[in-house]
Amino acid sequence: MLYISLTMIKDKVDLFIKACRSMGLRITPQRVAVYEVLLSRDDHPTAEEVYNEVKKRYPFVSLATVYRTIETLEQLNLVKRVAYWGNSVRYDANIQEHHHLICTKCGTIKDVSFDFGLNLPEKLYGYKVEGYSVHIYGVCPACQQKESLRSTHQKN
Amino acid sequence: MLYISLTMIKDKVDLFIKACRSMGLRITPQRVAVYEVLLSRDDHPTAEEVYNEVKKRYPFVSLATVYRTIETLEQLNLVKRVAYWGNSVRYDANIQEHHHLICTKCGTIKDVSFDFGLNLPEKLYGYKVEGYSVHIYGVCPACQQKESLRSTHQKN
DNA sequence: GTTCCTGCAAATGCTTTGCAGGCAG
């Protein structure tokens, strides 16, 4: 499921291309494909997941290129690393400040764009504050349903 | 710096020992030492950092034991894996609801016990809300110093 | 044509696992 329209993806890709030009970076099909995959998903894929998606269009792409492209995108501030629980780093092309709704049963993460209006100081315990993200823990609709079924049937 | 008193650490270790007994787990000096190190720190050490600390008292301890002990502590719900930023998983023996100050350069995580007083609805996008944690991103004092040094010397 | 980027493969770093001996109970 796309969380932004194809037109918006195209616009963002155009901005990426402009950013590359202005930085003297080359615009390669692999770079565009990696960014498009990241833009088209709101489920915070791992590098490997992006790789599998890109491979559908460019079967000879290498995982190393995906990692290198993501690093470039991070430096251009077009992609952010998402703090996460698990073994792999996850990435997010949604650059606007937003928050995460995490299911404590199945681990699914959903974006929340609500503004909590937190007033953070510029400095906190000596840290130079850059931004924040609220992680809300809860049970997703699917898991709630599973729970109620389970209690009805006395299973597990 | 200790964020809880020695008495509190002792109490928590006693609870851990009781939990081990009730589960049929053996109480070994290594296990106690790993838990004590985790209790005594609020900076969410990596397994390696715990290992280095434990090694001061038990020079022959192995990193594998530290990993296995942390896994045991997680299963006993005495230690939590925290959302991480860098390359290693970080652990936390503070089980109460609290927030995190994360360095985007080196991944260090500091506890913030400040109450942000967010009023979350009971339901959000169909999720049954249970709690939240604020992740504040920034640059820690050590990394700020490194950054200013680098710009002074025009390196990289 | 020049330089940067890519694919491949090897290296690195973090974490897990198999095994034989040792210690807690």
Add this chain to the structure above:
DNA sequence: CTGCCTGCAAAGCATTTGCAGGAAC
């Protein structure tokens, strides 16, 4: 004593890096 736990070493993954050829400009 018995069997779980430990230390060691090797294996298993995720990610990074070196290098030679190829593509972008």
